[in-house]
Amino acid sequence: MGKLFTVFAGLCICILTYAQESPVRGTWVTNVASEALHSRENIKKVVNQSKAAGLNHLFVVVWNRGVTIYPSKVLQKYIGVKQDDHYPGRDPLQEMIEEAHKQGIKVHAWFEFGFSYGYKDTSSSWFKRYPAWLGRNNKGELLQKNGFYWWNALHPGPQRLMRELVLEVVKHYDIDGVQGDDRLPAMPAEGGFDAYTAALYKSEKQLGLPFDNPKDETFLQWKADKLSLFCKSLYEAVKHQRPACIVSWAPSIYPWSKEQYLQDWPTWLMGGYADFVIPQLYRYKLADYEKILKALSTQVPPNLLKKVYPGILTSLGDGYQASPEMMKQMISLNRKYGFEGEVFFYYETLNKVPSFKID
Numbered sequence: 001m002g003k004l005f006t007v008f009a010g011l012c013i014c015i016l017t018y019a020q021e022s023p024v025r026g027t028w029v030t031n032v033a034s035e036a037l038h039s040r041e042n043i044k045k046v047v048n049q050s051k052a053a054g055l056n057h058l059f060v061v062v063w064n065r066g067v068t069i070y071p072s073k074v075l076q077k078y079i080g081v082k083q084d085d086h087y088p089g090r091d092p093l094q095e096m097i098e099e100a101h102k103q104g105i106k107v108h109a110w111f112e113f114g115f116s117y118g119y120k121d122t123s124s125s126w127f128k129r130y131p132a133w134l135g136r137n138n139k140g141e142l143l144q145k146n147g148f149y150w151w152n153a154l155h156p157g158p159q160r161l162m163r164e165l166v167l168e169v170v171k172h173y174d175i176d177g178v179q180g181d182d183r184l185p186a187m188p189a190e191g192g193f194d195a196y197t198a199a200l201y202k203s204e205k206q207l208g209l210p211f212d213n214p215k216d217e218t219f220l221q222w223k224a225d226k227l228s229l230f231c232k233s234l235y236e237a238v239k240h241q242r243p244a245c246i247v248s249w250a251p252s253i254y255p256w257s258k259e260q261y262l263q264d265w266p267t268w269l270m271g272g273y274a275d276f277v278i279p280q281l282y283r284y285k286l287a288d289y290e291k292i293l294k295a296l297s298t299q300v301p302p303n304l305l306k307k308v309y310p311g312i313l314t315s316l317g318d319g320y321q322a323s324p325e326m327m328k329q330m331i332s333l334n335r336k337y338g339f340e341g342e343v344f345f346y347y348e349t350l351n352k353v354p355s356f357k358i359d
Helices: 002-021 040-052 073-079 092-102 125-129 156-172 195-205 217-241 256-261 265-271 286-296 302-307 324-336 348-352
Strands: 025-029 057-061 106-110 116-119 148-150 177-180 246-249 311-313 342-345
Touching: 025 040, 025 106, 040 057, 040 092, 040 348, 057 092, 073 125, 073 156, 092 106, 106 246, 116 125, 156 177, 156 217, 177 217, 195 217, 217 246, 217 256, 217 265, 265 302, 286 324, 311 324, 324 342
Parallel strands: 025 057, 025 342, 057 106, 106 177, 177 246, 311 342
Antiparallel strands: 116 148
């Protein structure tokens, strides 16, 4: 009986290991330019279409516009709001987990807004309640880039908030993973010109802030290193709470990610605090896509390529939609350069190309 149990246990471990190492083939599910989360029926459709397309991972937005899609005690504590008011009486995250797990699909909580607190809007509760958190540029102005307003990602306040939100999901949901993207951990490189950062930089580097050059090499690297430390601490906090929970990141392409948003993600990968990384290789032309894909294949050691999955732009609101032929060509290029899977941005692709399937 003992030998039989040992064999059975070993078989279970092998099966589990295989399941964990299966290539990631997924899509991001948003609450912008999509009705995917508007009802449980829509969520069932998302899951069924994803299964039919050969996908095995769904990255579901949980933090956007400064609010959560799920009822959050953390959100309630900080700003007196429990949840995005588009989902009264519902918990779309729980619904997605239940429906996806029935089909054997993994669900990741995607904290899309990261360290930004507003989009073309400075009237949010976050802006009013936590002025010390606000990011500043070298002119003392509010830190904003491409319409997004940002906190100072080096400040302990926003870092504490993000850690509490992530751990809340890990603790209370049967989630398979959590994910940050090009805003977590991140901050525009133009930021860091605030009283908190000035004092910290002076104490550690014995230097004043380079107001004449916000992308001063020493200052930029110092800021990037601070975000890498937060990345590591968040990874370790999740693993301490639940070791099996996957922690992934979906940053911008490197080195642009570091130069513009302080995301030194090859360091995260090689440092061991990324279960996998999905760089956003968003290009509209196949030749451009192959160029950055080829560069990506050289940016991490060969033994870590299996932890990197290209993010492919397949849809964009009501405008751009990649053709099925181009999607298949991009997937073929991924395999050519040694990448075993990919993630589509975003789910609406499957509505526009319902017959598409990964071979």
